[in-house]
Amino acid sequence: MRAFRLLSCAFAIIFSPVGIAQEARNPRVEAVINSLSETRIHGTVARLVSFGTRHTLSETASESRGIGASRRYLAAEFSALSKLPDSRLQPFEDRFTAEPGPRIPKAVELINVGAILPGLDAARAKEAIVLTGHYDSRASSALDAASDAPGAVDDGSGTALTLELARAMAAEKPAVSVYFVAVAGEEQGLVGSTHLAKRLKAEGIRVLAMVSVDIAGNTEGQDGVKDNVHARLWSEGVGASETPEERRLRQALGNENDGAGREWARYVERTAKRYVENLDLLVMLRRDRIARGSDHMSFAAEGFPAICLREMHEHYDRQHQDVRTANGRSYGDDLAHFDAAYTTKLAKGLGAAIWQLSHAPQAPVNVTLGGAVSPDAKLRWTLPDDARATAIHLFRRRADSVAWQRIQRFPKTGALVLKDVPPDNEVFAVSTVDADGNESLPAYPSKLE
Numbered sequence: 001m002r003a004f005r006l007l008s009c010a011f012a013i014i015f016s017p018v019g020i021a022q023e024a025r026n027p028r029v030e031a032v033i034n035s036l037s038e039t040r041i042h043g044t045v046a047r048l049v050s051f052g053t054r055h056t057l058s059e060t061a062s063e064s065r066g067i068g069a070s071r072r073y074l075a076a077e078f079s080a081l082s083k084l085p086d087s088r089l090q091p092f093e094d095r096f097t098a099e100p101g102p103r104i105p106k107a108v109e110l111i112n113v114g115a116i117l118p119g120l121d122a123a124r125a126k127e128a129i130v131l132t133g134h135y136d137s138r139a140s141s142a143l144d145a146a147s148d149a150p151g152a153v154d155d156g157s158g159t160a161l162t163l164e165l166a167r168a169m170a171a172e173k174p175a176v177s178v179y180f181v182a183v184a185g186e187e188q189g190l191v192g193s194t195h196l197a198k199r200l201k202a203e204g205i206r207v208l209a210m211v212s213v214d215i216a217g218n219t220e221g222q223d224g225v226k227d228n229v230h231a232r233l234w235s236e237g238v239g240a241s242e243t244p245e246e247r248r249l250r251q252a253l254g255n256e257n258d259g260a261g262r263e264w265a266r267y268v269e270r271t272a273k274r275y276v277e278n279l280d281l282l283v284m285l286r287r288d289r290i291a292r293g294s295d296h297m298s299f300a301a302e303g304f305p306a307i308c309l310r311e312m313h314e315h316y317d318r319q320h321q322d323v324r325t326a327n328g329r330s331y332g333d334d335l336a337h338f339d340a341a342y343t344t345k346l347a348k349g350l351g352a353a354i355w356q357l358s359h360a361p362q363a364p365v366n367v368t369l370g371g372a373v374s375p376d377a378k379l380r381w382t383l384p385d386d387a388r389a390t391a392i393h394l395f396r397r398r399a400d401s402v403a404w405q406r407i408q409r410f411p412k413t414g415a416l417v418l419k420d421v422p423p424d425n426e427v428f429a430v431s432t433v434d435a436d437g438n439e440s441l442p443a444y445p446s447k448l449e
């Protein structure tokens with residue numbers, strides 16, 4: 001009984017919601033995403049295609065063909081962005097030697113190139129958001145470094161989106177740093193992103209959210225569907241790095257649909273809906289497509305919330321195929337089938353989410369769920385030491401649903417009692433919000449009481 005009274009005390013404050021979550025658009029976010037240029041995105045992809053192949057093992061001496069020329073081009077582009085008026089970007093390079101492996105017959109130098117937009121909150125100097133596209137490409141054979149491999153959609157699209165978002169956000173002043181990185185060696189086994197994720201972890205960087213944009217520029221699917229409205233967000237529900245203790249708690253709390261990556265995917269979907277007309281992102285309840293992967297998996301393996309953004313309908317004749325015509329059918333990932341307007345629309349939705357999260361207060365931590373075997377759900381959490389947090393959003397959905405159904409706004413508080421809401425029947429998470437409506441990632445219960 002004593003324990004129960006203490007518990008009641010901890011949950012004593014009962015607030016009423018003061019409204020639904022703010023849906024107004026921030027003019028600053030609108031200005032940033034409206035500056036994204038379809039022409040520039042198309043130009044970047046055209047330039048990447050012009051290098052013939054960007055295979056990881058292709059030549060490095062030529063100025064016009066191969067992986068060396070393409071990465072020097074990208075490094076120069078990111079460097080130029082850092083010299084724009086008012087730009088706060090700092091060029092970034094992650095250079096290493098990949099040792100021989102299944103798709104790397106001999107040791108080869110790989111270089112991830114990009115830029116960092118430094119965060120301004122000194123207390124959060126080690127927190128970051130990471131956006132990647134992979135700039136390497138491949139032909140039919142994973143080891144063919146000589147044949148043309150234009151890689152317009154896979155993954156010129158993601159690389160161009162990353163570069164263009166870096167340009168659009170160059171002068172912004174987020175709370176936490178944003179890394180914009182064109183990563184190497186994806187087609188050889190996620191080699192570049194694996195190195196980058198491990199490097200950031202070793203540097204003590206806490207990646208709040210990572211997104212790989214990979215195959216995000218084709219709107220004519222092999223299934224015959226033309227679609228420039230939808231795209232897919234892939235995320236794992238159960239963290240790849242889950243410990244046995246975390247597993248025990250997840251099973252007790254029923255959290256299998258609320259991994260940190262999944263919350264980040266929902267965040268992107270929600271923010272994109274607010275800012276971009278005629279764009280509908282699907283939160284896919286899978287780590288990725290069947291038996292396939294991308295660079296988000298490298299970050300998930302290090303325990304970071306990581307997702308992948310992809311087009312809705314893929315065309316497999318244009319992926320990992322030698323450029324050729326056979327039996328009247330054309331193969332290859334050429335520029336003609338890249339839809340820059342669609343990639344630009346995806347950049348707007350994703351850019352709004354990255355902007356908002358990078359400017360948001362710290363999230364609550366130690367979210368604790370109580371009230372089992374009772375009619376009232378009891379939630380409490382530790383508020384961050386972040387003066388910008390002015391309110392709380394409570395996320396709710398019935399336990400038979402996978403998408404948040406209600407977002408209620410509360411005054412800044414560290415505890416809530418939900419009368420006549422049995423915790424068995426709903427799922428909850430809480431986020432912090434600042435005066436401008438910038439919202440942290442929702443934190444779901446990680447403790448039971």
Ligand SMILES: [Zn+2]
Pocket residue numbers: 134154155186214215294
């Ligand atoms: Zn790819």
